[in-house]
Amino acid sequence: MTQGSANASADVALARMGYKSELPRNLSMLSVLGLSFAIMAAPFGLSTTLYITLTDGQAVTVIWGWVLVTLISIAIAASLAEICAVYPTAGGVYYWSAMLSTKEWAPVMSFIDGWLTLVGNWTVTLSINFSGGQLILSAISLWDEDFVANEWQTILMFWAVMLVCALVNIFFSKYLDLINKVCIYWTAASVIIILVTLLTMADHRRSGAFVFGHFDASQSGWPSGWAFFVGLLQAAYTLTGYGMVAAMCEEVQNPHREVPKAIVLSVVAAGVTGLFYLVPIMFVLPPVDLLLNVANGQPIGLLFKTVTGSAGGGFGLLFLILGILMFAGIGALTAASRCTYAFARDGAIPGFRLWRKVDKRLDVPLWGIILSTLVDCLLGLIYFGSSAAFNSFTGVATICLSASYGVPILINVIRGRQAVKESSFSLGRFGYAINITTICWIILAIVLFCMPVSLPVTASSMNYASVVFAGFASISALWYFVYARKKFTGPPVAGDDQAREEAGVMTGQAVVDAEKTASLESDGPKKQKDGVGYE
Numbered sequence: 001m002t003q004g005s006a007n008a009s010a011d012v013a014l015a016r017m018g019y020k021s022e023l024p025r026n027l028s029m030l031s032v033l034g035l036s037f038a039i040m041a042a043p044f045g046l047s048t049t050l051y052i053t054l055t056d057g058q059a060v061t062v063i064w065g066w067v068l069v070t071l072i073s074i075a076i077a078a079s080l081a082e083i084c085a086v087y088p089t090a091g092g093v094y095y096w097s098a099m100l101s102t103k104e105w106a107p108v109m110s111f112i113d114g115w116l117t118l119v120g121n122w123t124v125t126l127s128i129n130f131s132g133g134q135l136i137l138s139a140i141s142l143w144d145e146d147f148v149a150n151e152w153q154t155i156l157m158f159w160a161v162m163l164v165c166a167l168v169n170i171f172f173s174k175y176l177d178l179i180n181k182v183c184i185y186w187t188a189a190s191v192i193i194i195l196v197t198l199l200t201m202a203d204h205r206r207s208g209a210f211v212f213g214h215f216d217a218s219q220s221g222w223p224s225g226w227a228f229f230v231g232l233l234q235a236a237y238t239l240t241g242y243g244m245v246a247a248m249c250e251e252v253q254n255p256h257r258e259v260p261k262a263i264v265l266s267v268v269a270a271g272v273t274g275l276f277y278l279v280p281i282m283f284v285l286p287p288v289d290l291l292l293n294v295a296n297g298q299p300i301g302l303l304f305k306t307v308t309g310s311a312g313g314g315f316g317l318l319f320l321i322l323g324i325l326m327f328a329g330i331g332a333l334t335a336a337s338r339c340t341y342a343f344a345r346d347g348a349i350p351g352f353r354l355w356r357k358v359d360k361r362l363d364v365p366l367w368g369i370i371l372s373t374l375v376d377c378l379l380g381l382i383y384f385g386s387s388a389a390f391n392s393f394t395g396v397a398t399i400c401l402s403a404s405y406g407v408p409i410l411i412n413v414i415r416g417r418q419a420v421k422e423s424s425f426s427l428g429r430f431g432y433a434i435n436i437t438t439i440c441w442i443i444l445a446i447v448l449f450c451m452p453v454s455l456p457v458t459a460s461s462m463n464y465a466s467v468v469f470a471g472f473a474s475i476s477a478l479w480y481f482v483y484a485r486k487k488f489t490g491p492p493v494a495g496d497d498q499a500r501e502e503a504g505v506m507t508g509q510a511v512v513d514a515e516k517t518a519s520l521e522s523d524g525p526k527k528q529k530d531g532v533g534y535e
Contacts, residue, residue: 010088010255017089018492019250019345022358023365027177027251029258034180036245036266039335041128041328042274043191045238047300047321048131049394054292054299055454056222056231059206059282060215065228066278069235070271076438077242077267078427079409081260084246085425088255090342091491092246093117096408098490100419107490113407114343115476120400121336124241126376127394128332129165130383132325133158138298139318142311148295151384158380165329166373169337173364176334183327184269190320191273195280197317202284202307211282219292221455229444230451237398238274241331242267243405247338260425336372341365346491350479388460395449395465396472406442409435 011021027035046066053061083096094117098110137149137157149157168179199205206214217227242263249255285291286306291299300321305314344355359366379393412420413435420426427434450466480488 010250010253013256014089014250017087017095019089021250023090023251024363025251025253026174027180027248027253029252029262030184031177031180032245032248032252032259032262033266033269034182034184035176035248035331035334036242036262037187037269037273038180038183038324038327038331039124039128039241039244040238040266040270041187041324042238042270043187043194043277044128044132044135044321044324044328046234046274046277048135048298049234049237050299050303051292051297052234052453053231054219054288056217056220056227057224058214058216058288059211059285060213061228061231062234062278062282063212063275065232066235066271066274069232069239070267070274072438072441073239073242073267074264074271075434076405076409076441077264078425079412079435079438080243080246080405081263081425082420082423082427082431083408083412084249084263085256085260085423086420088246088249088259089491090247090250090338091346092249092339092342093243093404093408094343095491097411100408100411100415102415107484107488109407109411110346110490111348111476111480111484111488113404114346114348115472116400116404116407118339118343118349119472119476120240120397120404121244121247121332121339122372122375122379123393123397123400124244125165125329125332125336125372126379127237127397128325129161129329129376130154130158130380130393132322132329133161134296135298135300135318135325136161136322138296138301139315139322141294141296142301142305142314142318146295155380155383159377161325161329162333162373162377164326165333166369168330169333169369170362170364170366173362176330179327179330183324183331186320186327187273187324190324191277193320194317195276197313198280198284198304198307201309201313203309204284206283206285211279216288219288219454229448230453232445233395233398233449233453235274236402236445236449237394239267239270240398240401241335242270243401244332244335244339247335247342251338257424333369333372337365337369340372341368344368346488348484348488350483386460386464388462388464392464392468395463396468398449399446399465399469400472402442402445406439410439413439 010025014021053065057065080093083100087096087099089095094110094114097113098106101109133154134149134157137153141147215224215228217224220227220230222230245263245266246259249259252258281303284307286303290306291303294302301314301318304317305311308314308317340349340355341358343349344352349355355367355371356365357367358364413432417431417435420431450463452461452463454461
């Protein structure tokens with residue numbers, strides 16, 4: 001099938017799901033994989049949250065916690081990919097929750113999941129760019145160990161990072177395909193360079209027994225077993241954004257095939273990359289007390305400086321991580337803006353008529369990008385009131401996205417997995433086991449990530465994730481009762497099986513019929529036969 005007919009088939013399929021195609025389909029599977037890979041940004045995410053695992057278990061939590069969460073994340077990604085293959089739209093999990101529900105429950109389930117997804121997208125972008133701003137400022141401490149950025153310096157640097165990401169998304173959107181692909185090569189090269197540099201320049205190396213078997217939770221105050229689970233926040237925060245790329249379905253050719261593959265492969269790639277990054281760090285790990293007492297709260301720069309023996313060497317390695325940061329920030333804002341656009345076009349956000357507009361000259365949801373950027377910049381001001389409250393956004397992002405992934409998976413299980421029986425990415429006989437395992441993990445994760453990193457708890461060390469989460473939940477609930485309860489009906493065709501069948505979106509029917517239609521149109525007038533299901 002030619003590129004034109006592939007695009008046409010995807011557009012027809014989208015129309016049958018109730019939406020008009022407004023965004024150019026210029027992203028490949030490799031590009032979407034790169035976008036997901038960029039959002040997770042394993043070396044960057046693991047660097048900025050290293051203090052968590054050094055407090056809650058050290059080497060065992062770092063290495064085996066990462067392996068455990070990687071395996072669970074692959075299971076979640078596979079569960080989402082199975083559904084995405086049937087309903088490939090920018091609405092992502094929000095749309096899937098409606099399609100999988102009964103007609104009566106579709107509006108409320110899609111509304112709840114939509115707000116979870118939207119808040120998760122915004123706070124992931126916020127967490128990435130704010131911690132990135134902190135990491136940039138921490139580079140100064142490589143030369144001046146007593147330097148600690150004040151609130152204004154931190155906020156201004158955060159805003160600068162957000163501005164760069166927004167400008168790239170607005171004015172250089174046609175290069176996003178290239179940017180996402182370059183991210184893969186930059187990250188791989190960075191990990192190899194860091195691995196080789198650390199292992200060759202280190203004067204002192206830890207033993208294999210330490211790297212793979214040392215456990216010390218004395219810094220945490222938690223019981224040893226519970227400290228390990230609390231420490232999983234580092235891995236869970238990093239391996240979070242893979243589901244966000246479902247929002248790119250309307251910019252990809254053959255999204256029912258390419259996006260599901262990208263979702264799963266990106267998690268596998270991030271898991272392998274993270275392991276190759278963490279193992280050498282554990283082998284050359286300086287004294288833990290030294291790293292945890294660093295003034296700026298970001299130990300990775302000091303680790304690089306200590307191992308290389310110079311501030312310049314430390315900054316050289318840190319620069320590679322900062323490059324990954326920019327890819328992550330750009331990618332996260334891309335996904336967040338598409339999520340905003342998709343949710344707004346169904347009337348679920350106050351002021352939706354503005355946020356759903358697509359700029360025809362730039363071919364981007366311009367106001368969706370602007371809203372996402374403004375929300376994050378304003379939320380950053382919370383840092384003036386409490387750094388502890390702001391740091392909880394990391395937990396909120398993880399909680400919201402994990403819960404948003406769990407909603408359609410849970411509905412799918414409750415309804416007997418009927419909607420995904422003919423999915424082109426079917427989990428087959430292992431579907432129930434994989435789905436139920438992921439649901440159990442998500443429930444546990446929501447509890448875990450409301451816990452403080454260490455005990456005893458003070459006002460400055462308290463984890464305010466549950467408070468911030470409740471705040472966003474209150475806003476969405478208020479909007480539901482004021483407006484959405486009477487006006488919001490959910491995505492188009494959010495009804496029972498009969499309604500979906502009439503619309504041609506049942507178990508991939510839209511995609512299949514659309515491909516046939518586009519193929520016939522491109523080859524000239526021929527007799528068309530009816531078909532049901534995937535060929």
